[in-house]
Amino acid sequence: KKKGFIFDLDGVIVDTAKYHYLAWKKIADSLNIEFTHEHNELLKGVSRVRSLDIILELGDVQTTQEQKELWLVQKNEEYLSYLVDMDESEILPGVLPVLNYLKENKQFIALGSASKNARPILEKTGILSYFDAIVDGNDVSNAKPDPEVFLIAAKLLNTSPSEAIVFEDSVAGVQAANIANMTSIGIGDDTILYEAQHNFKDFTFIGTPFLSELIEK
């Protein structure tokens, strides 16, 4: 059988959250807003624009649209500077074997990410060619938990939502997959991602029997 496997990017394929954090931290520091790693959890899977709003809310800062645009550009430039040296060593453990298994078994593979920088990250890490479709922050207007990103991905893969499987590390992403009527697989802490149908701490815990069962189901 041919299923559609949809991967989130940050927190699933690569740990870019640490770079997002450093870049936002610079903006927050300049505004004297306290911004911790715990606060950073609130930004996972959330769009760039919404992330800035969350940080400004933390500091109770009100500002103009023009100023926000400047900070958004500044943040992204800082973020991109951390991606310059990115290579395949940043792919999270267990991801490549799963991608290879799915390819060998002729499954469809898509990316479903909120990031507008998804394509260069896939290129730099050398895995762009695995993906039959890429849906990212440039293609969607509604953020997760809205299922838009995954529905577009399934459509591009020519699979119905019930034949699609989503790997997600964020609560909003798991909810989006569930709303879309797709199989949701949480990657990370199962006490946080308890809404997912299946959960694994990371991809090294996903064996081929589990994958073949998903394919045959």
Ligand code: B16
């Ligand atoms: P960018 P994902 C998301 O990626 C990140 O989790 C989130 O923290 C970030 O704000 C968002 O991408 C937008 O990223 O600024 O590069 O457009 O988890 O949906 O792959």
Ligand code: MG
């Ligand atoms: Mg994510």
